[in-house]
Amino acid sequence: MKVTGEIMGISENGLGVLKYEDREFYVPFAYPGDVVSVKKAKRRFGRKIATDFGLIEESPLRQRPRCVHFGRCGGCLWQGLKYKEQLLLKAGAFERITGISAEIKGSPRIWSFRNVSNFIATTSGIGLKEYGNPLGVVGLTECPVFSKKTPKYLDALKGFLSETSLKPWDLRRKTGEVHYLQVKEGKFTGDVMVNLIAHVKPSGGVLEVFKGYFSFADSLYWSVKENERDDPRGDAQLVAGEPYIRERVEDVTYLIRPNSFFQTNSYALHILLKAVEGFTEGEKVLDLYAGVGTFGIYLAKRGFEVEGVEVNPFAVEVANKNAELNGAGARFMVGKAEETPIGEYDTVIVDPPRKGLNEAGELLVKSGVENVVYVSCNPRAFKLDYENHLKKTYRVEDTVLIDMFPHTPHVEAAVKLKKKW
Numbered sequence: 231m232k233v234t235g236e237i238m239g240i241s242e243n244g245l246g247v248l249k250y251e252d253r254e255f256y257v258p259f260a261y262p263g264d265v266v267s268v269k270k271a272k273r274r275f276g277r278k279i280a281t282d283f284g285l286i287e288e289s290p291l292r293q294r295p296r297c298v299h300f301g302r303c304g305g306c307l308w309q310g311l312k313y314k315e316q317l318l319l320k321a322g323a324f325e326r327i328t329g330i331s332a333e334i335k336g337s338p339r340i341w342s343f344r345n346v347s348n349f350i351a352t353t354s355g356i357g358l359k360e361y362g363n364p365l366g367v368v369g370l371t372e373c374p375v376f377s378k379k380t381p382k383y384l385d386a387l388k389g390f391l392s393e394t395s396l397k398p399w400d401l402r403r404k405t406g407e408v409h410y411l412q413v414k415e416g417k418f419t420g421d422v423m424v425n426l427i428a429h430v431k432p433s434g435g436v437l438e439v440f441k442g443y444f445s446f447a448d449s450l451y452w453s454v455k456e457n458e459r460d461d462p463r464g465d466a467q468l469v470a471g472e473p474y475i476r477e478r479v480e481d482v483t484y485l486i487r488p489n490s491f492f493q494t495n496s497y498a499l500h501i502l503l504k505a506v507e508g509f510t511e512g513e514k515v516l517d518l519y520a521g522v523g524t525f526g527i528y529l530a531k532r533g534f535e536v537e538g539v540e541v542n543p544f545a546v547e548v549a550n551k552n553a554e555l556n557g558a559g560a561r562f563m564v565g566k567a568e569e570t571p572i573g574e575y576d577t578v579i580v581d582p583p584r585k586g587l588n589e590a591g592e593l594l595v596k597s598g599v600e601n602v603v604y605v606s607c608n609p610r611a612f613k614l615d616y617e618n619h620l621k622k623t624y625r626v627e628d629t630v631l632i633d634m635f636p637h638t639p640h641v642e643a644a645v646k647l648k649k650k651w
Contacts, residue, residue, distance in 0.1 A: 231271070234286065237264040240319050242327065242610070244307040244639030245279070255280050258361055259301050261311050262319075263289025281362065291315045296341065296374045303368045304361035306375055306637040313340055313636065320641040321631055327609040328616075332629035332643070337498040340636040342417075345477065345496045347376040348462040349384065349411045351391065351398040356384060365401045375637060377415055382446070383424070387411050390443040394436050396428070401460070409455055410462035414475060414486060417496040421475035425451040425488045427464045441470050449475050451488050463489060474548070479503065482528050485552050490545040491521045495634040502605070502642060503528045505630040509603045509646035510534065512576020516599075518567045518590065519581045523549035523560060525605070526579075530558035538562040539570045572597035579603045586611030591619030602647040607640055616647075625650055 237246035237260045246260030257280040270282035295309040321334040352367045360366030373380040399406035410427035424447040449471045453464030466488040474485040493499045517526035520538030530536040540546050549562040568589035606612045624647035634642040
């Protein structure tokens with residue numbers, strides 16, 4: 231098989247779309263205006279994904295990628311695309327999916343903007359997953375999207391593994407001892423948290439070696455992982471330094487710890503916070519899916535009376551500490567969003583996981599609250615929540631898109647929903 235043609239569009243998940251006769255091929259790392267040749271493709275989720283392809287003629291939308299691993303690493307599909315074009319494509323994709331035309335605000339920084347990265351340690355390499363290959367790993371030497379210090383973090387991990395003889399994870403056999411290295415940075419504070427995710431508890435000698443190689447970390451954790459799932463999660467235990475690192479966004483200081491969610495782009499976060507503030511009405515605010523209090527504390531510092539609900543008790547603990555640290559009049563409680571009684575609030579803010587609101591959508595409809603601010607990185611989930619639940623009671627009044635994820639097809643949306651009368 232050999233199919234040659236021009237990429238005429240971009241799919242929802244950021245792949246170039248090549249139409250040939252009555253067939254469509256989806257080509258990674260390809261952009262509108264590229265002329266490509268596809269030699270092999272595999273069917274996945276009902277689509278033909280190109281696995282062997284070549285670039286014949288470059289699109290004028292292209293730019294030179296900064297990372298030497300671009301084209302293999304699964305972290306950045308769009309690094310070869312000019313940033314202005316990335317923004318246009320994201321706004322266009324959001325409108326196609328949701329029917330909403332919205333302004334998009336770019337990230338103030340598009341390099342070294344990520345404040346967290348999860349490096350996988352495997353028998354076939356240490357770095358990030360290879361695009362399209364669940365058993366493939368790209369052995370990184372750099373990551374300009376995460377941090378200039380990436381080589382330092384990776385060298386420390388390699389030295390630690392070599393000296394202790396701990397075995398990295400085997401993705402095929404699902405055996406090994408060290409699985410992930412998670413690094414979090416406070417971009418505005420310089421704080422660094424290192425969290426090793428391993429399938430064994432450390433001995434005293436191993437811990438001393440660990441502390442030695444990562445002595446630069448302000449907060450050092452060892453997480454014991456008791457399952458074979460390929461994710462960077464475990465029971466986190468502090469082994470050295472502070473239990474939290476700090477990030478400061480405008481006038482708010484946030485405490486961050488392992489296993490609690492915080493927006494990954496510190497530099498663009500203030501744009502999202504201002505959008506949410508601009509959509510918030512009244513005085514009393516309920517922050518559902520509150521996490522560590524990212525929205526709630528920012529709003530409380532601006533005079534709103536805030537209560538928050540979050541299912542993760544560790545995140546709630548941090549959120550209340552964040553409120554105390556910032557002198558903010560916000561209170562956070564452990565609970566499920568879909569089981570939360572919504573009382574006399576003027577605005578409810580929801581920032582659900584990627585799957586969306588589900589049952590909590592119907593709860594909002596029945597609550598009678600006049601204003602809802604829906605924050606989402608998944609336009610498909612927002613559309614389903616709106617069409618299946620929220621549309622009964624609410625209309626879309628305004629929307630702002632914020633690019634929290636440069637060089638990827640993802641975009642964050644803040645949508646203001648107003649009760650119909």
